[in-house]
Amino acid sequence: xxxxxxxxxxxxxxxxxxxxxxxxxxxxxxxxxxxxxxxxxxxxxxxxxxxxxxxxxxxxxxxxxxxxxxxxxxxxxxxxxxxxxxxxxxxxxxxxxxxxxxxxxxxxxxxxxxxxxxxxxxxxxxxxxxxxxxxxxxxxxxxxxxxxxxxxxxxxxxxxxxxxxxxxxxxxxxxxxxxxxxxxxxxxxxxxxxxxxxxxxxxxxxxxxxxxxxxxxxxxxxxxxxxxxxxxxxxxxxxxxxxxxxxxxxxxxxxxxxxxxxxxxxxxxxxxxxxxxxxxxxxxxxxxxxxxxxxxxxxxxxxxxxxxxxxxxxxxxxxxxxxxxxxxxxxxxxxxxxxxxxxxxxxxxxxxxxxxxxxxxxxxxxxxxxxxxxxxxxxxxxxxxxxxxxxxxxxxxxxxxxxxxxxxxxxxxxxxxxxxxxxxxxxxxxxxxxxxxxxxxxxxxxxxxxxxxxxxxxxxxxxxxxxxxxxxxxxxxxxxxxxxxxxxxxxxxxxxxxxxxxxxxxxxxxxxxxxxxxxxxxxxxxxxxxxxxxxxxxxxxxxxxxxxxxxxxxxxxxxxxxxxxxxxxxxxxxxxxxxxxxxxxxxxxxxxxxxxxxxxxxxxxxxxxxxxxxxxxxxxxxxxxxxxxxxxxx
Amino acid sequence: xxxxxxxxxxxxxxxxxxxxxxxxxxxxxxxxxxxxxxxxxxxxxxxxxxxxxxxxxxxxxxxxxxxxxxxxxxxxxxxxxxxxxxxxxxxxxxxxxxxxxxxxxxxxx
Amino acid sequence: xxxxxxxxxxxxxxxxxxxxxxxxxxxxxxxxxxxxxxxxxxxxxxxxxxxxxxxxxxxxxxxxxxxxxxxxxxxxxxxxxxxxxxxxxxxxxxxxxxxxxxxxxxxxxxxxxxxxxxxxxxxxxxxxxxxxxxxxxxxxxxxxxxxxxxxxxxxxxxxxxxxxxxxxxxxxxxxxx
Numbered sequence: 001x002x003x004x005x006x007x008x009x010x011x012x013x014x015x016x017x018x019x020x021x022x023x024x025x026x027x028x029x030x031x032x033x034x035x036x037x038x039x040x041x042x043x044x045x046x047x048x049x050x051x052x053x054x055x056x057x058x059x060x061x062x063x064x065x066x067x068x069x070x071x072x073x074x075x076x077x078x079x080x081x082x083x084x085x086x087x088x089x090x091x092x093x094x095x096x097x098x099x100x101x102x103x104x105x106x107x108x109x110x111x112x113x114x115x116x117x118x119x120x121x122x123x124x125x126x127x128x129x130x131x132x133x134x135x136x137x138x139x140x141x142x143x144x145x146x147x148x149x150x151x152x153x154x155x156x157x158x159x160x161x162x163x164x165x166x167x168x169x170x171x172x173x174x175x176x177x178x179x180x181x182x183x184x185x186x187x188x189x190x191x192x193x194x195x196x197x198x199x200x201x202x203x204x205x206x207x208x209x210x211x212x213x214x215x216x217x218x219x220x221x222x223x224x225x226x227x228x229x230x231x232x233x234x235x236x237x238x239x240x241x242x243x244x245x246x247x248x249x250x251x252x253x254x255x256x257x258x259x260x261x262x263x264x265x266x267x268x269x270x271x272x273x274x275x276x277x278x279x280x281x282x283x284x285x286x287x288x289x290x291x292x293x294x295x296x297x298x299x300x301x302x303x304x305x306x307x308x309x310x311x312x313x314x315x316x317x318x319x320x321x322x323x324x325x326x327x328x329x330x331x332x333x334x335x336x337x338x339x340x341x342x343x344x345x346x347x348x349x350x351x352x353x354x355x356x357x358x359x360x361x362x363x364x365x366x367x368x369x370x371x372x373x374x375x376x377x378x379x380x381x382x383x384x385x386x387x388x389x390x391x392x393x394x395x396x397x398x399x400x401x402x403x404x405x406x407x408x409x410x411x412x413x414x415x416x417x418x419x420x421x422x423x424x425x426x427x428x429x430x431x432x433x434x435x436x437x438x439x440x441x442x443x444x445x446x447x448x449x450x451x452x453x454x455x456x457x458x459x460x461x462x463x464x465x466x467x468x469x470x471x472x473x474x475x476x477x478x479x480x481x482x483x484x485x486x487x488x489x490x491x492x493x494x495x496x497x498x499x500x501x502x503x504x505x506x507x508x509x510x511x512x513x514x515x516x517x518x519x520x521x522x523x524x525x526x527x528x529x530x531x532x533x534x535x536x537x538x539x540x541x542x543x544x545x546x547x548x549x550x551x552x553x554x555x556x557x558x559x560x561x562x563x564x565x566x567x568x569x570x571x572x573x574x575x576x577x578x579x580x581x582x583x584x585x586x587x588x589x590x591x592x593x594x595x596x597x598x599x600x601x602x603x604x605x606x607x608x609x610x611x612x613x614x615x616x617x618x619x620x621x622x623x624x625x626x627x628x629x630x631x632x633x634x
Numbered sequence: 635x636x637x638x639x640x641x642x643x644x645x646x647x648x649x650x651x652x653x654x655x656x657x658x659x660x661x662x663x664x665x666x667x668x669x670x671x672x673x674x675x676x677x678x679x680x681x682x683x684x685x686x687x688x689x690x691x692x693x694x695x696x697x698x699x700x701x702x703x704x705x706x707x708x709x710x711x712x713x714x715x716x717x718x719x720x721x722x723x724x725x726x727x728x729x730x731x732x733x734x735x736x737x738x739x740x741x742x743x
Numbered sequence: 744x745x746x747x748x749x750x751x752x753x754x755x756x757x758x759x760x761x762x763x764x765x766x767x768x769x770x771x772x773x774x775x776x777x778x779x780x781x782x783x784x785x786x787x788x789x790x791x792x793x794x795x796x797x798x799x800x801x802x803x804x805x806x807x808x809x810x811x812x813x814x815x816x817x818x819x820x821x822x823x824x825x826x827x828x829x830x831x832x833x834x835x836x837x838x839x840x841x842x843x844x845x846x847x848x849x850x851x852x853x854x855x856x857x858x859x860x861x862x863x864x865x866x867x868x869x870x871x872x873x874x875x876x877x878x879x880x881x882x883x884x885x886x887x888x889x890x891x892x893x894x895x896x897x898x899x900x901x902x903x904x905x906x907x908x909x910x911x912x913x914x915x916x917x918x919x920x
Binding site for chain 1: 837
Binding site: 643644645646647648649650651652653655656657658659660661662663664666667668669670672673675676677679680683686687690691693694695696697698699700702703705706707709710711712713714715716717718720721722723724725727728731736 | 745746749753756757760761763764769772773776779780783786787789790791792794795798799802803806807810811814815817818819829830831834835837838839841842843845846849850853854857860861862863864865866867868869874877878880881882885886889890893896897899900901903904905907908
């Protein structure tokens, strides 16, 4: 079964090709079912591979499935051998499981959500291409194959964010995501060059064994780690490159759920975990910087989320914040905790996004939470599942988010008390803003009556529950969000299944020595305080809402970036443009002019007379014959 | 005496090769100086035949049938070449009757 | 006897070849070409390539030269060209130099390596009676793939010529020189 791992990307590829050719003919909804079947098949294969790996001993769980030799270069002092090969090990299969699993659910959901869209089949075309890229990213056995997927998800992200490109804002958001991601891609490429220079290979296996055997110097490892981190910042929306993610909410909601919550944004985290041995031998300041940036991002985004009114923007900033947690975990050396949080976060954030999509659909494409309220009676399934997601992200036991967040906070406590405090405060804010959202959307007074009259629409407007095909993924994800924590319960080694499973790849984390139970209780209390605060302010109205303008505007960060890019940035761009136009183009044009002038002279010899050319051939024959003869005689 | 010599002397392979070289040179000269496209084509046939002759001579020298196989393929390719070449000449001369090779110089740089 | 055959055939070849390049009228040139081709066929027989001699007469002297003559008749290219001068300056002397140089160089090569250009034992062992069988074995075993490809080549050549030579529905304006 393991050797069939190539089937995992092959199915979405097949789906992509089929929809590419027959998409228009299949139409709505058959194209959606085809795409869902393909990703579902990939999931089935992944499960098969997973069980096959599970039946082997821990040492035998690393396999490389080579599809073909991609770049075989010998000589010139370098040997560059890159295979299109897939690395099947616990880490990649874990990623694959939730990428394909959640991907399948979101594909199904999209069939309902995108129903009636004029470009229905194209949407599924992109979704399958995205799934393919993401699978290639996580399964790649070397940095270049991963980079292939990395760029693929970036492209798909662009295509899907600006899916409704008739809208100016969607088109702009797509471009913003693409350009910001390029910065991260630069980091990835630099890391790749450094790794190749240091080890002469791009394979994870060689790079990691060079790191663990001490062949790689500390400074090289630090450089690789930091450039990878730059790449991860771009893809996983960390400070200062997070700006694209909130705007990415212009895309259809299933896209937000799939790409900007569950899968693509986790690529950076995955990459750092994959290269964790390099991180381990890097200078101490490297991981510390990662931890600080992660914590800062978590706090920063959580404060912004507390003042947003767009139902999806809240979730977007929440995603940035949660990704910050994962980087905090990586910086603290708790790679398992990062992966654990990635998985649970994928469950509950996909759930929340799909829930919000259901709400938006039910509200006839209204996204402003101020115009919602009291929806729980009209949309019972959406409400219940959304509440599950809320409790999970707020860190209420026994929901999934509690366990993983607790793991991260524990790791932070052991490495840096300050970062732990920041994480804890972020947890408080998280509970608060999510409570705010739930209260505004599902409880309180129904504000959509008056809101809708503003539009002058029909007076009998009533939000409605979504179709079954959209509710099914919600229920499935709701179940996962409840029980997702069981994969890594911290009671004993036997219950820490994820840790044991990932041990061959990233090693066993240090034994946690902190006061586990005290910390857990503190975290729960903090979470409950946040929830209580949210309820008091937004349901009981006991306290005025604190939503300062500066938070609603996201700390004016976007504004500052725009100002900078418009002012000094623009000037430097123009200087670059001048240099390009005059010096570089001058050189290029000079070469072109030289070639043209030479060509003008040479063309005079082209008389167009076939006999003159024949004479030329004859002279050439004579010269060649003379040359052979002279060489033969010598 | 002379008559006896003539009866005994057997033609040597290098005579054929020399004849082949001479024929090739004549053909090449013809391609270079003639202007009628049809005659240029015939000169090319001369050159091809010169090469064929040398192939057969070499085949005789080494006792290797491969040389004759090559001649066979040259014949086939020459037939194809004549067909296409004459087709081109027909279509050119149909538009511009009486044209010589020098009149067709549209590719002048 | 063989010497006489050689001399006669060589004379046929050379007279024909010179005829091709000096006769003004294309029909005369084509007839000279036939003479050359027959001479070559005689040489083939002398070199024990009987099959090729037959093919030479049938395909070359028969089909190809007939094709030439047919085109000459079809187009009425009987206007003979003026051979007294050449419009391209120095084309003739240069052409002569090239031709002589080729002859000299190839001839030098042949004379230099005359020591090994003798009929080997293997060459002597070949019997003309087996020529056809040997050739068939060579073509249908060693060169069978190339042989099959030549059929493709011929089909393409025929189709291409039909396409080239057919009359277009709307004749384009005459080519300007």
